[in-house]
Amino acid sequence: MKLLLNTLMAFFCFSFIQAQVNKDSSDIEVRYNFTFIQDTLDSSSALSEPMVLLTNGKQSIYYSENYKAAVDGFGRKLKDAVKKGDIVEPGTLPRSKVRHNVYKDRDHTYISNYLGQNYYTFESPDQMKWEIDHQKTAVIGGYTCHEATISTGGKNFSAWFTYDIPISDGPYKFRGLPGLILQLSETNNYxxxxxxxxxxxxxxxEPKKGILISKEQYLSKRKEYMNDPYQGKINNPEYRKIAEENKKKYNNALE
Structure with missing residues (x-):
């Protein structure tokens, strides 16, 4: 039921934004496989999900392919149910492990994500200060790439970008190179x-934004959520033990 309500809320949020913004169009669609290890002490906690970057070099939106498919699929089911007067059945909609999305324009990067049932957006203050090594090259997807490195959010990343596609963009918040990023990894491969x-x-x-807060506020709310996912509705020794174990397990985050 919670998944159903969240999906329904997301559908209406998508619809509302589509009616509000002046839409710009993408030039290319880039699909990435996003892999992340939830618990850095347990390699078996690795999860992966296909992600989509729609970009024209001036604006872009980055999101989970599965999450978008679930929202779109539920929207179609909702329309059919309204026409027929039936109950909406989610059925076999795609399951998404990633629910964040990122919108970029020339001057701003907005990161949005769920914490429980609340959907928040913050502007990333991170400056993309890359160091390019033109001596290192690799061929990825048929394109000659060069390596660049960056430290951001307390983590070190290595990116491979190509001059062959002169679009300064990449997955998640990463951009600022003289070409499209085709591969990017954190130093420890987490x-x-x-x-x-x-x-x-x-x-x-089409940007999808939630409640606008600062990055500091978002990190504070995320910490509160990790400490108490049910926000005081449950408070017993067993629940506290599970919450403490989860904090140890889910210790890897992009921000």
């Missing part, structure tokens, strides 16, 4: 973005 495909695609770039 977080990775690997190219799946690149295609020309003209579709509207």
């Amino acid at each position: 977080i990775r973005f690997d190219l799946i495909s690149i295609h020309k695609k003209k579709v509207p770039i």
